[in-house]
Amino acid sequence: xxxxxxxxxxxxxxxxxxxxxxxxxxxxxxxxxxxxxxxxxxxxxxxxxxxxxxxxxxxxxxxxxxxxxxxxxxxxxxxxxxxxxxxxxxxxxxxxxxxxxxxxxxxxxxx
Amino acid sequence: xxxxxxxxxxxxxxxxxxxxxxxxxxxxxxxxxxxxxxxxxxxxxxxxxxxxxxxxxxxxxxxxxxxxxxxxxxxxxxxxxxxxxxxxxxxxxxxxxxxxxxxxxxxxxxxxxxxxxxxx
Numbered sequence: 001x002x003x004x005x006x007x008x009x010x011x012x013x014x015x016x017x018x019x020x021x022x023x024x025x026x027x028x029x030x031x032x033x034x035x036x037x038x039x040x041x042x043x044x045x046x047x048x049x050x051x052x053x054x055x056x057x058x059x060x061x062x063x064x065x066x067x068x069x070x071x072x073x074x075x076x077x078x079x080x081x082x083x084x085x086x087x088x089x090x091x092x093x094x095x096x097x098x099x100x101x102x103x104x105x106x107x108x109x110x111x
Numbered sequence: 112x113x114x115x116x117x118x119x120x121x122x123x124x125x126x127x128x129x130x131x132x133x134x135x136x137x138x139x140x141x142x143x144x145x146x147x148x149x150x151x152x153x154x155x156x157x158x159x160x161x162x163x164x165x166x167x168x169x170x171x172x173x174x175x176x177x178x179x180x181x182x183x184x185x186x187x188x189x190x191x192x193x194x195x196x197x198x199x200x201x202x203x204x205x206x207x208x209x210x211x212x213x214x215x216x217x218x219x220x221x222x223x224x225x226x227x228x229x230x231x
Binding site for chain 1: 148157158159160163171173174207212215216217218219221222223224
């Protein structure tokens with residue numbers, strides 16, 4: 001089994017860029033796709049990134065995803081921050097023995 | 112537009128079985144392109160995957176919950192269901208149903224979620 005570790009919280013000012021990391025504890029981050037979900041307060045999660053770096057239709061290109069094999073981590077980057085981006089963000093991946101694993105979530109505050 | 116709607120009791124007594132149903136509209140649950148999943152979120156905490164089912168009835172469960180979980184599908188009603196036995200207060204959570212894209216393994220549609228409280 002593996003775990004995905006995210007920072008508990010990050011904060012940044014409107015208009016700036018923020019990056020949220022997601023580190024895989026064992027196994028290669030590149031071996032299975034990573035997804036990112038946004039959850040605004042009181043709402044269901046929605047997908048902002050799938051397959052490491054793909055955006056569903058309707059998600060602005062201010063959202064981007066990447067993976068880094070050297071640190072065994074995935075990252076979600078949000079540029080041109082808006083107050084509406086304030087939310088919890090969860091990474092998710094899988095492997096053959098654990099079909100789904102979520103990271104613990106990161107609370108993004110846009111100051 | 113695909114929609115998923117959870118339904119079931121909002122209060123369950125300890126040691127009893129939690130039962131929820133997810134009704135899918137705007138798409139067929141018999142499509143081979145999707146799994147149908149249950150995910151939960153305890154109040155103030157993160158997401159936990161419970162399991163998912165394929166239209167054929169094949170199931171995949173979170174190993175930590177596997178001994179207590181049953182997910183089933185009723186294609187004639189376009190519904191799938193969750194049963195979680197021997198519940199405790201730790202099972203108090205918002206329960207979401209979601210559609211998972213096969214192969215890509217991500218949720219493209221979620222229900223609004225339903226809060227289930229375990230209390231006597």
